[in-house]
Amino acid sequence: MTTSPTLVEVEEAVPSGPLAPPTSGKRVVTTITRDKGALACLVFLAIVVLMAVAAPLITKLSGWGPYQFDSAAINSDLGGVPHGSLGGISGSHWFGVEPQNGRDLFARIVYGARVSITISLSATLLTGILGVVLGMLAGFYRGWVDQVISRLMDFLMAFPALIFMIAILSSLPSGNRPVLLVVVISVFGWPYLARVIRGQTMTLANREFVEAARASGAKDTQVVFREILPNLRGSIVVMTTLAIPGFIGTEAGLSFLGVGVSPPTASWGQMIASSVSWYSVDPMFFAIPGAFLFLTVLSLTVLGDKIRTLIDQGEAA
Amino acid sequence: MSDLFIVDDLTVTFPTSRGPVEVVKNLSFTVGRDDTLGIVGESGSGKSMTALAVLGLLPRGAQTSGSVRLDGTELLGKSERDLRAVRGNAISMVFQDPLSSLNPYYTVGLQISEMYQTHQGGSRRAAKQVAIEALERVGIPDPERRVDHYPHQFSGGQRQRVMIAMALCCSPSLLIADEPTTALDVTVQAQILELLAELQSTTGTGMIFITHDLAVISSIAQRVLVMREGDPVEYGTAEQVFSDPQHEYTRMLLDAVPRIDDEVPA
Amino acid sequence: MTRYVLGRLGSVVLILLAVCLFTYLIFFKLSPDPAVMICGKTCTPDRINSIRDVLGLNQPILTQFWEFLRGIFAGRQYGSVHCPAPCLGYSFQTNESVWSMITARLPVSITVAVGAAVLWLLAGVIGGLVSAVKQGTWWDRTAMALALGGVSIPNYVLALLLQYVLVVKLQVLPFPSAVPFADNPVLWFESYLMPWVVLAVGYACLYARLTRSNVIDTLSENYFRTARAKGLSGSLIMRRHALRPALTPITTIFGMDFAGLLGGALITETVFGLNGIGKMAADSIAKNDQPVIMAVTLLAAFFVVIGNVVVDLLYTALDPRVRVVSS
Numbered sequence: 070m071t072t073s074p075t076l077v078e079v080e081e082a083v084p085s086g087p088l089a090p091p092t093s094g095k096r097v098v099t100t101i102t103r104d105k106g107a108l109a110c111l112v113f114l115a116i117v118v119l120m121a122v123a124a125p126l127i128t129k130l131s132g133w134g135p136y137q138f139d140s141a142a143i144n145s146d147l148g149g150v151p152h153g154s155l156g157g158i159s160g161s162h163w164f165g166v167e168p169q170n171g172r173d174l175f176a177r178i179v180y181g182a183r184v185s186i187t188i189s190l191s192a193t194l195l196t197g198i199l200g201v202v203l204g205m206l207a208g209f210y211r212g213w214v215d216q217v218i219s220r221l222m223d224f225l226m227a228f229p230a231l232i233f234m235i236a237i238l239s240s241l242p243s244g245n246r247p248v249l250l251v252v253v254i255s256v257f258g259w260p261y262l263a264r265v266i267r268g269q270t271m272t273l274a275n276r277e278f279v280e281a282a283r284a285s286g287a288k289d290t291q292v293v294f295r296e297i298l299p300n301l302r303g304s305i306v307v308m309t310t311l312a313i314p315g316f317i318g319t320e321a322g323l324s325f326l327g328v329g330v331s332p333p334t335a336s337w338g339q340m341i342a343s344s345v346s347w348y349s350v351d352p353m354f355f356a357i358p359g360a361f362l363f364l365t366v367l368s369l370t371v372l373g374d375k376i377r378t379l380i381d382q383g384e385a386a
Numbered sequence: 387m388s389d390l391f392i393v394d395d396l397t398v399t400f401p402t403s404r405g406p407v408e409v410v411k412n413l414s415f416t417v418g419r420d421d422t423l424g425i426v427g428e429s430g431s432g433k434s435m436t437a438l439a440v441l442g443l444l445p446r447g448a449q450t451s452g453s454v455r456l457d458g459t460e461l462l463g464k465s466e467r468d469l470r471a472v473r474g475n476a477i478s479m480v481f482q483d484p485l486s487s488l489n490p491y492y493t494v495g496l497q498i499s500e501m502y503q504t505h506q507g508g509s510r511r512a513a514k515q516v517a518i519e520a521l522e523r524v525g526i527p528d529p530e531r532r533v534d535h536y537p538h539q540f541s542g543g544q545r546q547r548v549m550i551a552m553a554l555c556c557s558p559s560l561l562i563a564d565e566p567t568t569a570l571d572v573t574v575q576a577q578i579l580e581l582l583a584e585l586q587s588t589t590g591t592g593m594i595f596i597t598h599d600l601a602v603i604s605s606i607a608q609r610v611l612v613m614r615e616g617d618p619v620e621y622g623t624a625e626q627v628f629s630d631p632q633h634e635y636t637r638m639l640l641d642a643v644p645r646i647d648d649e650v651p652a
Numbered sequence: 653m654t655r656y657v658l659g660r661l662g663s664v665v666l667i668l669l670a671v672c673l674f675t676y677l678i679f680f681k682l683s684p685d686p687a688v689m690i691c692g693k694t695c696t697p698d699r700i701n702s703i704r705d706v707l708g709l710n711q712p713i714l715t716q717f718w719e720f721l722r723g724i725f726a727g728r729q730y731g732s733v734h735c736p737a738p739c740l741g742y743s744f745q746t747n748e749s750v751w752s753m754i755t756a757r758l759p760v761s762i763t764v765a766v767g768a769a770v771l772w773l774l775a776g777v778i779g780g781l782v783s784a785v786k787q788g789t790w791w792d793r794t795a796m797a798l799a800l801g802g803v804s805i806p807n808y809v810l811a812l813l814l815q816y817v818l819v820v821k822l823q824v825l826p827f828p829s830a831v832p833f834a835d836n837p838v839l840w841f842e843s844y845l846m847p848w849v850v851l852a853v854g855y856a857c858l859y860a861r862l863t864r865s866n867v868i869d870t871l872s873e874n875y876f877r878t879a880r881a882k883g884l885s886g887s888l889i890m891r892r893h894a895l896r897p898a899l900t901p902i903t904t905i906f907g908m909d910f911a912g913l914l915g916g917a918l919i920t921e922t923v924f925g926l927n928g929i930g931k932m933a934a935d936s937i938a939k940n941d942q943p944v945i946m947a948v949t950l951l952a953a954f955f956v957v958i959g960n961v962v963v964d965l966l967y968t969a970l971d972p973r974v975r976v977v978s979s
Contacts, residue, residue: 227667229915229952232933348816359809367804473883486874501882536972
C-alpha cells in the first residue's frame with residue numbers, strides 16, 4: 070500500500086456518483102478550517118512543508134547541519150550509542166543524534182522532509198500531467214488512439230512495479246537520484262489516474278453540452294479545454310491529493326530498501342532502515358523518523374478524505 | 387362491520403437543521419375490510435410518509451404521534467421485532483419503481499419465497515411452489531420457468547406484477563400501494579389497475595392506493611383522502627369528493643385534469 | 653462466451669510477451685556479464701569469449717530472447733549445464749535453475765498471502781459492515797479513525813514496530829523462520845503471525861472503508877426498503893439485501909490484490925527474513941542476478957494478468973445483469 074496504489078485506493082479515490090457540479094474552493098477551505106481534526110492535520114503539514122522549504126535556515130538556527138559528525142555526542146566505547154537517554158536528546162541536539170556517526174537527528178529529519186516533499190510533489194505533478202493528458206486523449210478521440218493508450222496502460226499496470234522500480238534504480242548509476250525516482254514513480258503511477266480520466270471523458274464527451282458546443286462551431290481543443298476539463302476538475306483534485314501520501318510512502322519505501330536517494334542525503338525511509346540494527350538500544354532513532362513518516366501520510370490522507378467527501382457532495386448545501 | 391384499519395391523529399415530525407418539521411399533520415382516516423382508500427396529493431404532500439409511518443419504515447430520527455390500529459392492534463410504538471411480524475404478513479407494501487425495488491442479485495422466485503418462508507415457514511420447495519402460483523395469479527406467463535429469472539429479465543409492467551405477487555403471497559389484510567403505476571406506460575397502467583382491482587375482490591384485501599393522479603383514483607377508490615403539505619385537506623367517499631369538493635385545493639386538482647370536452651382557449 | 657475467454661487469454665499472452673521482452677531488453681545492458689562471473693579471478697579475454705559462446709551471449713539480442721522463450725517450453729542447454737523445462741533461466745550465482753528456486757520459495761509466499769488474505773477479509777468486511785450499520789455512532793467514528801491510521805502506516809514501519817515490541821521487548825514471539833508446517837506447527841504459526849498481521853492491517857483498513865461506503869449505499873437502495881417492508885429477519889436482510897450487493901466490487905478488487913501478493917510481498921518478507929519470492933527478488937536485485945530478476949518479474953506479471961481475467965469472469969458470475977449473453 071505504500072507503493073503503487075492498489076485498485077482499492079483508486080476505487081476509493083474516484084468520486085462516486087454522477088459528475089456533480091464543481092465545489093467551490095472557498096467552500097473547501099471553510100469546511101476544513103472548521104473541522105478540528107482536519108485543522109490539526111493542516112497545521113502539521115504546514116510544519117513539514119516549512120521544514121522542507123526552509124531547511125538550510127532552520128538548521129542554521131538549530132546549530133547542526135545534516136552531514137556534520139559530532140563524535141562527542143556518542144559513546145564510542147559502547148559501540149557508538151548516543152550519550153544520555155532518549156537517543157541523546159539535549160539542548161544542543163533537539164531530536165538526539167544518530168548512533169555511530171553522531172549526526173544531528175533534527176537536521177536530518179528536516180532535510181528528510183525536503184526529500185519527501187519535493188519528490189512526492191514532483192511525482193504528483195508528473196503523474197497528473199501524464200494521467201490527465203493521456204486519459205483525455207484516449208477518452209475523447211477513441212479509436213486507435215484509445216487502443217494504443219489503453220494497451221500501454223494494461224502493460225504498465227501488469228508490471229510488478231516495486232520489483233521493477235528497485236531493479237532499475239539499483240542498476241543505474243547514482244547520479245541525480247531524485248529526478249530518477251520521480252520519473253520511475255510517475256511512469257508506473259500515471260495509468261491509474263489515466264484510466265479514471267479516460268472513463269469520465271468518454272461519459273462527458275457524450276453529454277449534451279458537448280454536442281451543443283460542437284454545434285455552435287467549437288473546435289476540438291476548445292471543447293476539450295472549455296467543456297470537458299472543467300468537469301474533470303473534481304476527480305483530478307481528489308486523485309492527485311490522495312496520490313501524494315502514496316508517493317511519500319513509495320519514496321520512503323524505496324529509500325528504506327536502499328535504492329532511493331543516495332547517502333549521505335537524508336531520507337526518512339533510509340533512516341528507518343539504518344535504525345533497525347539499533348532499535349534495542351536506541352529506539353528513538355526508529356521512532357522519530359517513523360512517527361514523522363506516519364503522521365505526514367496520515368495528515369495527507371485525512372485531508373484528502375475530507376476534500377473527497379466535499380467534492381462528492383458538489384454544491385449541494 | 388368494524389373498520390379494518392384506523393388511523394387517528396397521526397403526526398410525523400422530522401428533525402432538520404432548521405428545527406423540527408411536521409411532514410404529516412393530524413391525519414385521520416379509516417379503511418374498510420375490502421375497501422380501497424385513495425390518498426391523493428402532489429409531491430411533498432406527505433402521502434408516502436404516511437405509508438412508511440404505518441409500517442415503521444421511516445428514516446432514522448423521525449418522530450410519530452397519534453394512533454394507527456389494524457384490527458384493533460396498535461402499531462405505532464411497536465418494537466422492530468413485533469413490526470417484522472406485521473410487515474409482509476398483515477400489511478404489505480408495493481412501491482413505485484419496480485426495477486430498483488427488487489434486488490438485482492436474486493431471482494424473483496427467491497425474493498417471493500423468502501418472504502413466504504419467513505412468515506409461514508416450510509421447506510424451500512414448498513415456498514417455491516407458492517412463488518410459482520403467485521406469479522401465475524398475477525398473470526405472468528410460463529411461471530415455472532420465469533420463477534428462476536432475475537428482475538432485469540422482466541419488462542416494467544411484469545416487474546410490477548411480480549411486486550404485487552410478492553406483496554400478496556402471505557395474504558395480508560391490508561395492501562398499501564405507493565404510486566404503483568406512476569413509472570409505467572399508460573397502457574400498462576390500466577392493466578395493473580385492473581389486476582389490483584381483480585385481486586382485491588378475490589382476496590378481500592383492504593387497499594390504500596397512493597397517487598398524484600386523480601384520474602387513477604376515480605376508477606378504483608371508494609373513499610378519497612386529499613393531502614397537501616402534510617395536511618389532510620379533504621376526506622370523504624369518491625362521489626362526494628369528485629362531485630362536490632369542499633376544499634379549494636381539491637377543486638384546483640380536479641380542474642387541472644384535462645377533459646375531453648374542455649374548451650380550447652381562443 | 654468461449655470467444656470472449658479466448659480473446660482475453662490471447663491478450664494475456666500478448667501482455668506477458670511484452671512484459672518479458674521489455675524486461676529482457678532493459679536488463680540486457682544493465683546486468684553484469686555472466687561470463688565474467690563464471691570465469692572467476694584468473695580470467696583471460698579468450699576464456700571469457702568461449703564462455704560467452706557456450707552461453708549464447710554473442711548472438712544478437714532478439715535471438716537470445718527467442719532462445720529464452722523456447723527454453724520455457726523445451727528446456728535449455730547452457731554448455732554442459734542442462735536446464736529442464738520449464739526453463740525460466742539459470743542462475744550462475746546460485747548454480748540452480750531459476751524454476752527450482754521459484755518452486756522452493758513459492759509456498760512461503762503463498763502461505764503469507766493466504767493467511768493475510770483471510771485475516772484482512774474477515775476484519776475488513778465485518779468491520780466495514782458493522783460500521784455501516786452503526787453509521788454515525790462512536791463505534792463507527794472510532795473504527796474509521798483507526799482505519800485511517802492503519803492505511804497511513806507504512807508496512808515496514810509496522811513490521812519493525814511489531815517485531816520490536818513482541819519479539820525484543822515482550823519476547824512473546826520468536827524471530828520468524830520459514831519452518832514448514834509439518835515440522836513444527838506451533839513455530840510455523842508463530843513465525844507467520846507477524847507477517848500476516850502486518851500485511852493484513854493495511855488491506856483490512858482499506859477494505860473496511862470500502863465495505864462501509866458500499867453498504868451505506870446499499871442500505872439506501874430501494875430494494876433494501878422493500879426487504880424491510882417484507883418483514884424479513886434482521887440477519888437475512890443484512891446478508892442478502894445489504895451485504896451481498898455491496899460485495900460484488902469488493903470481490904473483484906480482492907482478486908486483483910491477492911494476485912498481486914502472489915508475486916511476493918517483497919518488503920514484508922525482507923523485513924521478517926522469510927524466504928519467499930519477494931525476498932528472492934530483493935536478494936537477486938542486490939546481487940544483480942539477472943535471470944532471477946527476469947523470472948520473478950515475469951511470474952508476478954503473470955499472476956496479475958491472469959488475476960485480471962479471472963476477476964472479469966468472476967464479475968459476470970457475480971452480477972446477473974452483466975452475464976455475457978450467449979447468442
